[in-house]
Amino acid sequence: MKRHLLSAGDLTRADAELVLQTAEELRSLADRPIKKLPALRGRTVVNLFFEDSTRTRISFEAAAKRLSADVINFSAKGSSLSKGESLKDTSLTLEAMGADAVVVRHWASGAPHLLANAGWSRSSVVNAGDGTHEHPTQALLDAFTMWRHLGSLDGRRVAIVGDVLHSRVARSNALLLKTLGAEVTLVAPPTLLPVGVEGWDVETSYDIDAVLPKADVVMMLRVQRERMNAAYFPTVREYSRRYGLDGRRMDTLQDHTIVMHPGPMIRGMEITADVADSHRSVIVEQVTNGVAVRMAVLYLLLGGSEPALSLEASGEEEGR
Amino acid sequence: MAAPPATPATARPAPADGGRTVLDPRDISRALTRIAHEILERNKGADDLVLLGIPSRGVPLARRVAAKIASVEGVDVPVGSLDVTMYRDDLRMRPARTLLRTDIPPGGLDGKVVVLVDDVLFSGRTIRAALDAMNDVGRPQAVQLAVLVDRGHRELPIRADFVGKNLPTSLVEKVSVRLEEVDGEDSVTIAGMVSTGSTTRDGSTTRDAEEAR
Numbered sequence: 001m002k003r004h005l006l007s008a009g010d011l012t013r014a015d016a017e018l019v020l021q022t023a024e025e026l027r028s029l030a031d032r033p034i035k036k037l038p039a040l041r042g043r044t045v046v047n048l049f050f051e052d053s054t055r056t057r058i059s060f061e062a063a064a065k066r067l068s069a070d071v072i073n074f075s076a077k078g079s080s081l082s083k084g085e086s087l088k089d090t091s092l093t094l095e096a097m098g099a100d101a102v103v104v105r106h107w108a109s110g111a112p113h114l115l116a117n118a119g120w121s122r123s124s125v126v127n128a129g130d131g132t133h134e135h136p137t138q139a140l141l142d143a144f145t146m147w148r149h150l151g152s153l154d155g156r157r158v159a160i161v162g163d164v165l166h167s168r169v170a171r172s173n174a175l176l177l178k179t180l181g182a183e184v185t186l187v188a189p190p191t192l193l194p195v196g197v198e199g200w201d202v203e204t205s206y207d208i209d210a211v212l213p214k215a216d217v218v219m220m221l222r223v224q225r226e227r228m229n230a231a232y233f234p235t236v237r238e239y240s241r242r243y244g245l246d247g248r249r250m251d252t253l254q255d256h257t258i259v260m261h262p263g264p265m266i267r268g269m270e271i272t273a274d275v276a277d278s279h280r281s282v283i284v285e286q287v288t289n290g291v292a293v294r295m296a297v298l299y300l301l302l303g304g305s306e307p308a309l310s311l312e313a314s315g316e317e318e319g320r
Numbered sequence: 321m322a323a324p325p326a327t328p329a330t331a332r333p334a335p336a337d338g339g340r341t342v343l344d345p346r347d348i349s350r351a352l353t354r355i356a357h358e359i360l361e362r363n364k365g366a367d368d369l370v371l372l373g374i375p376s377r378g379v380p381l382a383r384r385v386a387a388k389i390a391s392v393e394g395v396d397v398p399v400g401s402l403d404v405t406m407y408r409d410d411l412r413m414r415p416a417r418t419l420l421r422t423d424i425p426p427g428g429l430d431g432k433v434v435v436l437v438d439d440v441l442f443s444g445r446t447i448r449a450a451l452d453a454m455n456d457v458g459r460p461q462a463v464q465l466a467v468l469v470d471r472g473h474r475e476l477p478i479r480a481d482f483v484g485k486n487l488p489t490s491l492v493e494k495v496s497v498r499l500e501e502v503d504g505e506d507s508v509t510i511a512g513m514v515s516t517g518s519t520t521r522d523g524s525t526t527r528d529a530e531e532a533r
Contacts, residue, residue: 018418025403025419032424034456039406303406304416 001300001307004116004125008136008176016143016179018308022296023144023289029066030288039303040069046099048090049075049128050106055263055287056128056138060103063294069302072097087111088120095121100302102126109133124301132166132227138262139172141293143180145286146217149258154181159211161187161243162221162270165194166228169262170221174202185211189243191232192223208243213252219260220245220270236269246272250280258282339496339511343485348468348506351484352381355466356388358482363433366395368461370429372402374438374450375420380501381468382437398425402436402457404449422453429458435482439497441467444478469508471495 001015011019029035045064047057057073064071074094076082081090087106094102101124104112109131116125129135143153150156158177164170164186171194174184178201185203186193197204205211212218223239233239245259253259259271259280267273276283300308343351363369366389373382379401386399403420405411436450447465454460466482471489487510489495494511498504 022419025421028422032457036456037406038452039411299406299419300416302416303411304414305412306415308416308418 001309003301003307004112004127005136005297005301006112006116006125006127007134008139008172008179011136011176011179013179013181016140016176019140019293019296019300020144020147022300023140023292024148026295026299027289027292029295030292035066036068037066038068039299040064040067043069043100043302044072044098045069045101045103045298045302046072046074046094046097046123047128048094048102048104049073050081050104050108050111051076051129053105053129055290056105056135059287059290060126060128060137060294060298062291063298066291067295067298067303069100069298072099087114088118091115091118091120095123099123101298103128105129107131124307126297126301129168131168132171133168134172134175135168135262136172136176137290137294137297138169139176140297141286141290142169142173142219142260142262143176144293145260145282145289146182146258147180148289149282150216150256152181153177156182156216157185157214158182158217158219159185159187159208159215160219160221161208161211161245163192163223163232164188164197164221165192165232166224167221171200173219174200178202185215187211187243189233189239208245209249209252212249213254215253215257217258217260218245218253219262220265221262222264222266222270240269244270244272245275247274250275250278253280260286262286339494339509341507341509342487343469343508345500345506348484348508351468352384353388355482355484356385356392359385359435359464359466360389360393362464362481366393366397368432369397370425370427370432370434370460371397371399372429372434372436372450372454373399374436374446375401375403376502377439377497377499378437379421380499381439381466382435383501385435385437385466398427400425402450402453404446404453407449407452409445409449424457429454429460431459431461433462433464434460435464435466437466439468439499440495441465441470441478441480441483442473442495444474444476447478448476468497469495 002010047060049057061071103126104115105128112125112127112130127134127136146153160170177184185205187205187208193204259275261271261283265271267276371382371386373379382399386397389397401421401423403422405417405419464481467480468484469487470480470483471487496509498507500506
C-alpha cells in the first residue's frame with residue numbers, strides 16, 4: 001500500500017482485498033468483552049476536520065482508539081483555523097506535535113493531496129472526504145458491506161442513485177468497485193451527473209426503473225443542497241417521485257439485492273422510511289463496518305515500520 | 321526370487337528445498353497421538369478443555385489433536401485459533417503484517433483449561449504474545465502449551481507442557497514444518513543455513529523466516 005490513502009484509485013486490487021480481509025478479522029472485535037487491540041500503542045492520530053461531520057469523525061475516532069492510538073480531534077470551528085491560519089501552518093503544527101497520521105476532511109477538493117505531498121510533514125494522510133472529490137474509506141466500507149452480503153464483487157451490478165455531481169462517495173465507489181470487478185451504473189437527472197462522467201468507465205442512466213431490476217446493490221445518495229448554488233431540479237417533490245426509492249420500486253428488486261446509503265439520509269427525499277427500515281437495508285450495518293474498515297486502514301498504514309505490503313508482493317502464503 | 325533391494329530404514333525422502341527430514345508423516349501422527357494422550361492424562365479427561373491453535377500451522381495441529389482426543393475419549397473438544405500478530409514485540413520492526421484468523425469457540429475461555437498449540441517453539445516470543453492476546457479475550461483457569469517441535473534457544477522464561485519432538489538445533493539452522501492442510505504434505509525438515517536475511521541472536525529473523533517460509 002502507499003503511505004497515504006488519498007483516493008480509492010490509489011488502491012490496487014490486492015491492496016483493496018487486503019483491507020477487506022483485515023477488516024473482516026477486526027470486525028469480530030466488536031463481539032469481544034474487551035474491544036481493544038494494542039497495535040497502535042504510542043502512535044498519534046489527528047482528526048483534522050474542516051467540515052462538519054459526525055459519523056466519519058466518530059468512526060475514525062473509535063477505530064483509532066480501539067487500536068490504542070492517541071487521538072487528537074482538531075476541528076475548524078473554535079480553533080485557529082477559523083482565525084485564518086493556512087493549511088501549511090496547521091500542518092507544521094501537527095508535525096511538531098508528532099502526529100503519525102492525519103485524517104483530514106476538507107471542503108476543498110485536493111486539500112489532502114496538498115497535505116500529503118507538499119513536504120510539510122512526514123505523517124500518513126488519510127482522506128476522510130475532500131469537497132466533491134473523494135471519500136475512499138466510505139468506498140471501502142461500502143465494498144466491505146457488499147462483500148459480506150454477496151461474496152465476490154466480480155460481475156455484480158451496483159446502481160448508485162442520486163446526486164452524483166456533488167458526491168465524493170459516488171466517485172470513490174466508482175473507482176474502487178471497478179477495481180474489485182463490479183459493474184457500476186450511475187442513475188441521476190442529467191443536471192446531477194458530473195461533466196466528464198464518460199471517462200469514469202461506468203454506465204449512466206436517467207431512468208431508475210430500468211436499472212433497479214438488474215441491480216445487486218442499490219446505493220442511494222443524499223441530495224447535497226448545501227453544495228448547490230443553482231437549480232438542479234424543479235422541486236423536491238418531483239425529484240423524489242423520479243429518483244427516490246420507495247416501497248413500490250423496492251418491490252422490483254431481486255430477492256438478494258441490498259439497499260445502502262452513506263448517510264446522513266433524508267427520509268422522504270431520496271429514500272422512504274419503509275425502505276430505510278426494511279430487511280434489505282444495510283444502512284446501520286454500514287456504520288458498524290465503517291469502524292472495522294477504518295481500523296484496517298489505520299493498522300495497515302501505521303501498524304508496522306512501513307505500510308503493509310500487498311498480498312502478492314509480500315510473498316506470504318497467509319492470504320485466504 | 322530376490323526381493324527388491326530394501327531401502328535402509330534410516331533413509332528419509334529428501335525435501336525439495338534441501339535439508340534433512342526429521343519427522344515424516346507417521347512420526348508426526350504418532351507424536352500428536354502421544355500429545356493427545358498426555359493432555360488427557362494431565363487434565364484427567366477432556367472436561368473444560370479448549371484447544372487454541374496459533375495460525376497458521378498451529379490451527380490444523382490443534383484440530384488433529386482434537387480429533388485424536390475424540391477417538392480416545394469420545395469427547396469433542398472445542399478448537400479455536402488465536403492470532404497474535406498485533407501482540408508481537410517486533411510488530412514495529414517490519415511492514416504492517418497481514419492479520420490471521422482469530423476464532424474463539426462459542427463457550428469462550430473463562431474458566432477453561434486452554435491448551436495453546438503451535439508448530440515450533442523457539443524464542444518463546446510468539447507464546448508470550450499469545451498469552452497477552454488471550455488476556456484480552458478471557459481468563460482461563462489454566463494455560464498449557466503443546467508444540468510439535470521444540471528447537472530450543474529460548475529468550476523468555478517459557479516452556480512447553482507437551483512436546484512432539486525435542487530438536488537440538490544451532491541458531492543458523494532452519495526448521496520447517498509442513499502440514500497437509502496448508503502445504504499439501506506432512507514433514508518436519510531441518511536445513512543448514514538460512515538463505516535469506518541475517519540470523520541474529522534476537523531470533524526474530526530466524527523465527528520470521530520459519531513463519532513466512
